[in-house]
Structures are given as structure tokens and as C-alpha cells.
Amino acid sequence: MIKIKFIPYEIVRDDFKKVMRALQREALVLIDAKLNPEEEADLIKNTMEKFSEQFTGIELSSIEAPELGNVDKFKNLLVERLTGKKRGFTIIGPAGIVRKIKKNPQELLVYM
Incomplete structure (x- = not known):
């Protein structure tokens, strides 16, 4: 079963806690905005600092x-x-x- 969690950008902008909890529960997270490069870097940094060594990291991609x-x-x-x-x-x-996320100009393909 695939779990998908939608989190509005207004919540994510100030705090990544909800994203982190959803990732810990092995859910895909959809955000209704394109994250800027600084936000993506902060999310990756927070993920690697807070999770245990068994956690293999995250895959993420944004599309405008x-x-x-x-x-x-x-x-x-x-x-x-x-x-x-x-x-x-x-x-x-x-x-x-998520094995990989492939980005085309008009779509994102998620391979599991």
C-alpha cells in the first residue's frame, strides 16, 4: 500500500516537522508549490541529521x-x-x- 500525504506549502515554509513525520511513516509527500533550492537543501540537511542510520535518505523533485x-x-x-x-x-x-524520480518538462515520474 502506498501512503500519500498532502501538506500545504504554508505549513512547510516555516517548519519541516510534518514532512519529516510523514517520511518516517514511509509516505510520499506532495507539496502544493515548488520548493526553492535553499528549502530543498534545508530539507535534505534536516532529514540526514534527524533520522537514524537505517534511513536511506530521500528522493525529491519539484516542477513549475x-x-x-x-x-x-x-x-x-x-x-x-x-x-x-x-x-x-x-x-x-x-x-x-522511491527508487528515482524522473523529471520531464511537464511531469514527474515516480519509480518505486
Whole structure:
């Protein structure tokens, strides 16, 4: 059975505790925004510091929502400035369950 946990970006932005708990329970985590590189690095660092040696690490990838034109670019920039949330999504899973995540321009493929 595959467990999938959806966690809103507003919760993840300030604290990775819910993500960490879900990963400990061997669940895939979906976040409703694209994490920036600093957030990804912090998550990896926290994961490796907090988990035991039996934990094999995480696989993660983010994808941005496609932009169709100048109006969409402006809307995305405005939303990002107001909320700090980048359009797209992020998927994270324990490396013991997720073998790899393959990223194409419009999709993420999760191999288990």
C-alpha cells in the first residue's frame, strides 16, 4: 500500500516537522508549490541529521507550472511576491520506497 500525504506549502515554509513525520511513516509527500533550492537543501540537511542510520535518505523533485504568456508571468510573479509560494508542486519520498524520480518538462515520474 502506498501512503500519500498532502501538506500545504504554508505549513512547510516555516517548519519541516510534518514532512519529516510523514517520511518516517514511509509516505510520499506532495507539496502544493515548488520548493526553492535553499528549502530543498534545508530539507535534505534536516532529514540526514534527524533520522537514524537505517534511513536511506530521500528522493525529491519539484516542477513549475507552465507559463503561457506575459499575463501569466505577471500573475505568477504577483502571487509569488504576495504569498512566497511558487506555482507548481514538489514530491518527496523515502529512498527506501522511491527508487528515482524522473523529471520531464511537464511531469514527474515516480519509480518505486
